[in-house]
Amino acid sequence: MIASALEFERAARLRRELEAHNHAYYVLDAPTIPDAEYDRLFRELEALERDYPELATPDSPTQRVGGAPMPELAAVRHAVPMLSIRTETDTTNGGVVAFDTRVRNALGLGSADAPVEYLGELKFDGLAISLRYEHGVLVRAATRGDGETGEDVTHNVRTIRQIPLRLSGKPPALLEVRGEIYMRRDDFQRLNARQEQAGEKLFINPRNTAAGAVRQLDPRIAAKRPLSFFAYGLGETGDWALPPTQAALLDAFAAFGLPVCEHRVVAVGVDGLCEFHDRIAALRDSLPYDIDGVVYKVNRFDLQRELGFVTREPRWAVAHKYPAQEEITELLDIEVQVGRTGALTPVARLKPVFVGGVTVTNATLHNEEEILRKGVLIGDQVIVRRAGDVIPEVVGPIVERRKGGERAFVMPTRCPVCASHVEKAEDEVVARCTGGLFCPAQRKQALLHFAGRRAMDIEGLGDKLVDQLVEAGIVKTPADLYRLGVLALANLQRMAEKSAANLLAAIEKSRHTTLARFIFALGIRNVGEATAKDLARYFGALDALMDATPERLVEVPDVGPVVAQSIAGFFGEAHNREVIEQLRAAGVTWEEGAPAAPVAGSASGKVFVLTGTLPTMSRDEAKALIEAHGGKVSGSVSKKTDYVVAGAEAGSKLAKAEELGVAVLDQDGLLRLLEQG
Numbered sequence: 001m002i003a004s005a006l007e008f009e010r011a012a013r014l015r016r017e018l019e020a021h022n023h024a025y026y027v028l029d030a031p032t033i034p035d036a037e038y039d040r041l042f043r044e045l046e047a048l049e050r051d052y053p054e055l056a057t058p059d060s061p062t063q064r065v066g067g068a069p070m071p072e073l074a075a076v077r078h079a080v081p082m083l084s085i086r087t088e089t090d091t092t093n094g095g096v097v098a099f100d101t102r103v104r105n106a107l108g109l110g111s112a113d114a115p116v117e118y119l120g121e122l123k124f125d126g127l128a129i130s131l132r133y134e135h136g137v138l139v140r141a142a143t144r145g146d147g148e149t150g151e152d153v154t155h156n157v158r159t160i161r162q163i164p165l166r167l168s169g170k171p172p173a174l175l176e177v178r179g180e181i182y183m184r185r186d187d188f189q190r191l192n193a194r195q196e197q198a199g200e201k202l203f204i205n206p207r208n209t210a211a212g213a214v215r216q217l218d219p220r221i222a223a224k225r226p227l228s229f230f231a232y233g234l235g236e237t238g239d240w241a242l243p244p245t246q247a248a249l250l251d252a253f254a255a256f257g258l259p260v261c262e263h264r265v266v267a268v269g270v271d272g273l274c275e276f277h278d279r280i281a282a283l284r285d286s287l288p289y290d291i292d293g294v295v296y297k298v299n300r301f302d303l304q305r306e307l308g309f310v311t312r313e314p315r316w317a318v319a320h321k322y323p324a325q326e327e328i329t330e331l332l333d334i335e336v337q338v339g340r341t342g343a344l345t346p347v348a349r350l351k352p353v354f355v356g357g358v359t360v361t362n363a364t365l366h367n368e369e370e371i372l373r374k375g376v377l378i379g380d381q382v383i384v385r386r387a388g389d390v391i392p393e394v395v396g397p398i399v400e401r402r403k404g405g406e407r408a409f410v411m412p413t414r415c416p417v418c419a420s421h422v423e424k425a426e427d428e429v430v431a432r433c434t435g436g437l438f439c440p441a442q443r444k445q446a447l448l449h450f451a452g453r454r455a456m457d458i459e460g461l462g463d464k465l466v467d468q469l470v471e472a473g474i475v476k477t478p479a480d481l482y483r484l485g486v487l488a489l490a491n492l493q494r495m496a497e498k499s500a501a502n503l504l505a506a507i508e509k510s511r512h513t514t515l516a517r518f519i520f521a522l523g524i525r526n527v528g529e530a531t532a533k534d535l536a537r538y539f540g541a542l543d544a545l546m547d548a549t550p551e552r553l554v555e556v557p558d559v560g561p562v563v564a565q566s567i568a569g570f571f572g573e574a575h576n577r578e579v580i581e582q583l584r585a586a587g588v589t590w591e592e593g594a595p596a597a598p599v600a601g602s603a604s605g606k607v608f609v610l611t612g613t614l615p616t617m618s619r620d621e622a623k624a625l626i627e628a629h630g631g632k633v634s635g636s637v638s639k640k641t642d643y644v645v646a647g648a649e650a651g652s653k654l655a656k657a658e659e660l661g662v663a664v665l666d667q668d669g670l671l672r673l674l675e676q677g
């Protein structure tokens with residue numbers, strides 16, 4: 001066949017694209033498409049070049065390994081080139097049969113000859129490295145580069161604890177060990193958690209993070225990235241009398257103190273390889289690191305030598321890949337889910353995609369900031385990753401594939417479940433629905449909290465019962481509890497008449513409570529039992545609390561701006577007020593008193609901060625004394641602080657007071673002030 005202009009152009013285009021992807025992957029360590037997509041393009045070009053040999057060029061990506069070395073790093077020539085491995089595309093056992101047949105034919109074996117012995121290994125998803133040991137001492141580490149010339153990365157590799165600087169046992173005078181540097185999945189997650197905390201860019205996946213770390217110019221950066229290593233092959237070996245097989249070589253490596261993966265098996269013929277393939281496939285998710293497949297190698301070195309090489313790969317090895325852990329799909333929409341505590345979580349709705357062995361249709365995006373950080377737009381082509389038993393995630397968009405119709409996600413200002421307003425505290429990343437008492441998404445949580453022992457104390461209203469009551473639609477808000485009858489309860493599964501009567505009695509008993517318990521029972525965010533008590537004491541009556549402004553609320557002892565905002569936000573939501581009215585109408589009562597008389601004491605209206613150890617008073621005693629004189633004690637020093645009371649070993653708060661010019665008192669000074677006013 002003669003290639004038409006169409007095929008000619010397609011091949012040229014594929015070469016250009018693959019070239020650009022090689023650069024992004026091998027040189028920048030920042031690929032923009034998943035490996036699976038790259039492999040599809042690569043195979044398309046291979047097929048074109050096979051069908052139309054005149055399209056093949058000597059510089060085609062199908063003819064070469066890796067990418068150009070970085071000029072900033074010193075070049076290292078590999079005496080024994082670092083090759084690629086042919087990937088068997090047939091994902092069934094056909095691939096194994098084809099490989100075994102090729103090997104047998106090349107070795108001139110007939111059907112009467114014994115099956116070939118192979119070594120099955122894992123195909124680690126990391127970065128190939130060549131370690132040169134002279135007289136047992138690590139003298140140089142080099143990347144693969146373009147296979148002929150790599151980069152000197154000794155300075156970084158020395159920081160990897162798993163790579164011995166000196167071999168143990170009786171190593172030969174010269175030994176080049178080849179292997180894979182990779183990052184464990186848990187190390188990767190911890191690293192990203194640290195990045196997130198520091199507000200820094202998240203890494204995409206373990207492979208590119210490992211490769212990026214090894215190719216840093218500054219070894220201090222590499223030292224901070226937790227890297228691991230497995231040895232699996234040989235470069236230059238001088239006059240070392242080689243072990244006879246790959247299996248024996250790996251044992252020798254282990255004896256030298258080099259890490260060797262435990263999952264390796266001598267497999268006899270096609271059946272042995274298939275068994276290994278299936279066993280590892282079942283194990284893959286539970287391995288602590290990513291693998292993209294298994295590798296089969298002819299075990300005997302004399303046979304390997306006989307088989308030799310083609311352009312970029314040995315004839316004696318083949319890789320069998322597993323389903324990709326990263327794939328491309330379309331981000332159809334971003335929906336918002338409301339959790340039990342009212343947290344709003346954006347969830348990516350994806351065009352179904354097969355990745356990591358399962359079909360994925362949605363993935364969490366955690367929060368709004370995460371979406372901004374990843375830069376994904378609704379309608380984008382995105383990379384989806386599912387590795388191990390980690391939940392699927394959207395890695396990022398493929399920006400080059402945007403068509404212009406994509407749109408940004410906007411966090412709703414109303415809860416998508418109950419339409420209450422949504423609030424996001426200044427120092428929080430999570431947005432929340434404020435309709436705690438009313439929101440169906442938060443119903444179960446709200447009821448359980450309401451019925452809790454330290455709240456309304458409704459005995460017998462636990463997890464299972466709340467589930468049933470909510471799922472049967474019998475109870476929607478706490479107020480509905482007080483309208484329950486025996487009839488409704490009798491319809492529930494496994495509810496005996498006796499326990500129904502007991503529950504109703506417990507509900508009845510809870511009808512009369514205290515204001516503090518009632519406030520706590522409402523489940524206002526950041527309002528615990530102690531704060532509820534303070535609020536009850538300070539305001540005396542519920543209406544006064546409900547109408548208090550944030551400015552007024554911060555006057556309550558121990559209530560800061562964040563708590564004040566939660567309280568005001570909660571009562572600002574009309575739905576919550578409705579439920580409170582219903583509770584009152586249902587006969588829930590408590591004693592109300594007068595608001596705590598503002599203590600017209602000597603410290604009235606003044607804000608104090610306590611720090612260090614006072615000579616005779618505990619911190620609680622000092623606080624009680626200040627409050628008894630009408631003062632307020634706050635936890636941190638600001639411009640609003642009137643006095644800092646400093647004892648022995650006062651720390652940063654004292655320094656801050658001095659910096660802001662706030663008056664500083666010792667214990668005597670405090671006592672004098674409170675006495676005299």
Ligand SMILES: NC(=O)c1ccc[n+]([C@@H]2O[C@H](COP(=O)([O-])OP(=O)(O)OC[C@H]3O[C@@H](n4cnc5c(N)ncnc54)[C@H](O)[C@@H]3O)[C@@H](O)[C@H]2O)c1
Pocket residue numbers: 021022024025026031032033034035036038039065066083084085087121122123124125126127128129144179180232233295319
């Ligand atoms: N996403 C992109 O843009 C992009 C671009 C270029 C390459 N790639 C990916 O890179 C890979 C191609 O690179 P390649 O030429 O290195 O081929 P390869 O990764 O498929 O196979 C060769 C490599 O396998 C590794 N390996 C792991 N375990 C091994 C073992 N037990 N024994 C021997 N070797 C082992 C070695 O590092 C070796 O260099 C493909 O997976 C491709 O998808 C992706």
Ligand SMILES: [Zn+2]
Pocket residue numbers: 338415416417418419420433434435439440441
């Ligand atoms: Zn809601």
